[in-house]
Amino acid sequence: MKRVYGQWSGNPRGYLEDETLCVEAVRRERDWWNSQCSRKRGYGPDGLYCKQHAKRFEVKDEQDQSQR
Numbered sequence: 001m002k003r004v005y006g007q008w009s010g011n012p013r014g015y016l017e018d019e020t021l022c023v024e025a026v027r028r029e030r031d032w033w034n035s036q037c038s039r040k041r042g043y044g045p046d047g048l049y050c051k052q053h054a055k056r057f058e059v060k061d062e063q064d065q066s067q068r
């Protein structure tokens with residue numbers, strides 16, 4: 001099932017996920033709703049994130065491993 005971005009009362013359907021792009025929801029400067037990150041995916045869990053947004057998962061993975 002696709003993710004939906006930018007849903008609000010004026011656009012209740014929002015924008016469907018582009019499956020070639022990072023799944024992170026980001027807020028552009030001139031908008032006040034969230035849009036899908038416009039960078040290509042390929043990093044992070046299941047390769048769903050761009051390199052920039054995957055960074056936080058790399059840190060989290062290291063912590064998880066040390067706790068196990």
Ligand SMILES: [Zn+2]
Nearest residue numbers: 022037050053
């Ligand atoms: Zn991203």
